[in-house]
Amino acid sequence: MQERSALPDDVQSTLDRLRADHQTADRRLQELDSQRSLTPEEQLEIARLKKRKLHIKDEIRQLSARAGQA
Helix, strand or coil: CCCCCCCCHHHHHHHHHHHHHHHHHHHHHHHHHCCCCCCHHHHHHHHHHHHHHHHHHHHHHHHHHHHHHC
8 A cells, every 4th residue: 555645644643543453453363363262252353353454444545545635
């Protein structure tokens, strides 16, 4: 994903926060995936984390597209 250095500070900080949230969710998914067996709660957490990651990725794309048009 290409970044523009001329993004307004608020847009850049939002993108940075979203990327950090995405990485946090990804790390937790990796932790859960490394376990031999999962509790029902952990299985539910995996489903929620995957949905969250997709939602964050969509937000990043939308914000980047809007910023690119400005």
